[in-house]
Amino acid sequence: MPRFYITTAIDYVNSRPHLGTAYEKIAADVIARYKRLAGFETRFVMGNDEHSQNVFKKARENGEDPLAYCDRMAREFLDVWARLDLSFDDFIRTTEPRHMAGVQELVRRMTAAGDIYEGHYEGWYCVSCEAFKQEKDLVDGLCPIHRTKPDWIREKNYFFRLSKYTQPLLDHFRAQPEFLVPDIRRNEILRLLESGLDDISVSRAGQAWGIPMPDDPGSVIYVWVDALINYATAVGFGTDQALFETWWPADLHVIGKDITRFHCVIWPAMLMSAGLPVPRQVFGHGWVHFRGEKMSKSLGTAIEPLEAAQKFGPDPLRLYLVKEIAFGSDGDFTWERFEERYNVDLANNLGNLVSRVATMAEKYREGRLAAAEAPGRLAELSASAVAEYRGHMDAFALEAGAAAAFRIVDAANEYIASTEPWALARDAAQAARLSQVLFDVAEALRVAAVLLLPIMPRSAAEILRRVGETTPPGQLTLDAANWRNDGTRVIIKGAAMWPRVDLTSSRSTSVDETAPAPAPSAEKPAPSAQSPAPSAQNPAPSASVSAPSASVPAPGADKISIDDFMKVDLRVAKVLTAEKVPNSRKLVKLSIDLGTEQRTLVAGIAEAYEPEQLVGRTIVMVFNLKPAKLMGIESNGMVLAARPDGRKPTLAGFDAEVRPGTRVR
Numbered sequence: 174m175p176r177f178y179i180t181t182a183i184d185y186v187n188s189r190p191h192l193g194t195a196y197e198k199i200a201a202d203v204i205a206r207y208k209r210l211a212g213f214e215t216r217f218v219m220g221n222d223e224h225s226q227n228v229f230k231k232a233r234e235n236g237e238d239p240l241a242y243c244d245r246m247a248r249e250f251l252d253v254w255a256r257l258d259l260s261f262d263d264f265i266r267t268t269e270p271r272h273m274a275g276v277q278e279l280v281r282r283m284t285a286a287g288d289i290y291e292g293h294y295e296g297w298y299c300v301s302c303e304a305f306k307q308e309k310d311l312v313d314g315l316c317p318i319h320r321t322k323p324d325w326i327r328e329k330n331y332f333f334r335l336s337k338y339t340q341p342l343l344d345h346f347r348a349q350p351e352f353l354v355p356d357i358r359r360n361e362i363l364r365l366l367e368s369g370l371d372d373i374s375v376s377r378a379g380q381a382w383g384i385p386m387p388d389d390p391g392s393v394i395y396v397w398v399d400a401l402i403n404y405a406t407a408v409g410f411g412t413d414q415a416l417f418e419t420w421w422p423a424d425l426h427v428i429g430k431d432i433t434r435f436h437c438v439i440w441p442a443m444l445m446s447a448g449l450p451v452p453r454q455v456f457g458h459g460w461v462h463f464r465g466e467k468m469s470k471s472l473g474t475a476i477e478p479l480e481a482a483q484k485f486g487p488d489p490l491r492l493y494l495v496k497e498i499a500f501g502s503d504g505d506f507t508w509e510r511f512e513e514r515y516n517v518d519l520a521n522n523l524g525n526l527v528s529r530v531a532t533m534a535e536k537y538r539e540g541r542l543a544a545a546e547a548p549g550r551l552a553e554l555s556a557s558a559v560a561e562y563r564g565h566m567d568a569f570a571l572e573a574g575a576a577a578a579f580r581i582v583d584a585a586n587e588y589i590a591s592t593e594p595w596a597l598a599r600d601a602a603q604a605a606r607l608s609q610v611l612f613d614v615a616e617a618l619r620v621a622a623v624l625l626l627p628i629m630p631r632s633a634a635e636i637l638r639r640v641g642e643t644t645p646p647g648q649l650t651l652d653a654a655n656w657r658n659d660g661t662r663v664i665i666k667g668a669a670m671w672p673r674v675d676l677t678s679s680r681s682t683s684v685d686e687t688a689p690a691p692a693p694s695a696e697k698p699a700p701s702a703q704s705p706a707p708s709a710q711n712p713a714p715s716a717s718v719s720a721p722s723a724s725v726p727a728p729g730a731d732k733i734s735i736d737d738f739m740k741v742d743l744r745v746a747k748v749l750t751a752e753k754v755p756n757s758r759k760l761v762k763l764s765i766d767l768g769t770e771q772r773t774l775v776a777g778i779a780e781a782y783e784p785e786q787l788v789g790r791t792i793v794m795v796f797n798l799k800p801a802k803l804m805g806i807e808s809n810g811m812v813l814a815a816r817p818d819g820r821k822p823t824l825a826g827f828d829a830e831v832r833p834g835t836r837v838r
């Protein structure tokens with residue numbers, strides 16, 4: 174059996190996880206569950222990062238022992254993760270003896286390789302980032318991430334000869350183009366490597382909270398170095414050699430895009446120094462924003478994952494995060510959009526199909542379906558969707574995998590509409606045909622449910638039960654997604670899985686009591702892990718390389734980088750309403766739909782378009798432009814149009830239908 178070892182970032186425990194943190198874990202869980210379904214012996218590890226000075230300070234503020242504080246937070250994290258049905262096999266905490274032993278062993282090996290030396294560090298240190306800052310990283314003397322003044326520290330530190338690994342890392346990146354994905358992240362790191370690496374400090378002096386340097390108890394190992402090693406200690410490095418040899422190197426580290434430098438430069442260099450294989454792949458995912466803003470506890474834009482999971486149960490949330498956000502890109506969460514997708518994908522589409530199959534099976538065939546002739550066209554469509562699903566899931570294009578599964582659901586609903594079983598039932602000569610249509614639709618639903626097992630484990634298991642799949646979900650493999658035109662299926666009728674909700678324009682934060690309570694998972698319960706892990710939001714020092722500040726513009730200085738371009742967020746929008754702005758010849762006021770939200774903006778196109786020509790039209794707009802007041806109206810964005818000299822503007826558009834909210838680049 175092939176093996177697959179997957180990890181997530183381990184979380185800082187100074188605050189509870191928010192939806193952005195949960196997103197990473199859910200995505201990794203979907204991958205882990207998919208790999209199990211695809212026949213891999215899979216090990217999925219999460220954990221908590223506990224040796225942060227912030228944790229130490231927070232515990233002290235609470236008058237708590239730091240370890241007792243970490244224990245308490247670990248219980249909170251594990252409770253959240255269990256309610257999201259995360260199927261991790263192990264949960265590592267960096268205060269565990271197995272981790273501390275492995276960390277010291279790895280540092281010992283780096284020392285033996287001649288890569289650790291003693292020196293002094295003098296410079297800025299942001300405690301919130303837990304990172305050293307260079308002068309050029311600061312903005313007005315402040316940490317650009319935390320807007321706080323970093324500490325100036327001068328202390329004895331141990332340094333790692335990271336510089337020595339510049340060339341080996343470059344060679345590795347060139348030999349293994351898939352080492353870091355998506356490509357945009359890889360390009361950032363390649364540029365960093367090409368500019369050359371400096372040695373880094375790997376210890377802090379005079380601190381009580383942390384893992385001591387092997388031969389100098391007066392120094393503790395820098396928290397990031399400590400944290401990265403969790404991926405190895407969780408599979409026995411330094412404590413269980415047989416386990417380590419079974420699972421190392423990791424196949425995939427799933428991490429946030431802000432910490433790629435740690436995972437793709439420092440971590441592989443540490444492993445190279447210690448004579449260990451480097452992980453096979455690192456995936457740097459994007460952020461889930463709330464209404465287009467980065468989630469932040471202090472700004473009140475952080476969503477509690479449990480609140481979102483309690484609304485309809487964990488599966489609709491899992492589906493939303495996987496299907497609505499291209500894995501690797503940033504995405505957006507709003508309550509309105511969440512409810513809308515729930516109604517579209519689940520209440521009206523999948524849930525409706527589940528009900529129709531059961532109702533028709535009962536009405537026309539007393540709940541027992543059997544094939545009566547060759548399968549109809551659904552079989553072929555399903556086979557192609559399954560093949561697409563596999564290709565996308567193997568490439569971690571989770572959103573496309575989810576979409577492929579839903580193509581089968583769409584097709585089955587359309588098949589019912591076009592074959593009209595109710596009409597067939599009125600004609601005795603069509604009995605075999607009716608049996609086959611009903612069987613085909615139930616079979617399509619079964620296949621879709623197999624594909625949805627990694628994404629919506631509870632609901633897919635329930636659908637499989639209702640369509641008469643007799644193999645327990647935990648024992649199914651992707652082979653079960655092959656079309657079967659045999660056997661008798663006993664179809665079970667049940668309550669509506671996803672009752673439609675009325676869309677709320679202004680929502681209350683209370684949990685909808687009428688939503689079905691999540692049933693206890695039929696699947697493997699989350700392990701009652703003893704320990705928690707590091708966070709996806711560990712603020713990381715900037716991995717970007719600043720350009721040389723030359724006073725003479727270099728050749729090509731008038732060109733911008735792809736990163737500069739990507740700062741401009743262009744989106745597709747649909748015009749909902751349009752009206753002329755009074756007392757203005759040029760301006761028209763538009764309300765537009767961006768898929769996730771509606772906005773008002775003012776555009777200078779009134780000379781070229783009548784308001785009624787604009788309604789329903791698809792436009793391109795600058796999504797992240799600062800609001801501006803025009804004729805007293807606040808405009809939230811700018812419409813793109815060509816403005817030929819002396820002629821009327823012409824709106825930018827597309828030659829195919831594009832969904833509002835789609836990014837343009």
Ligand SMILES: [Zn+2]
Nearest residue numbers: 299302316319
């Ligand atoms: Zn900071």
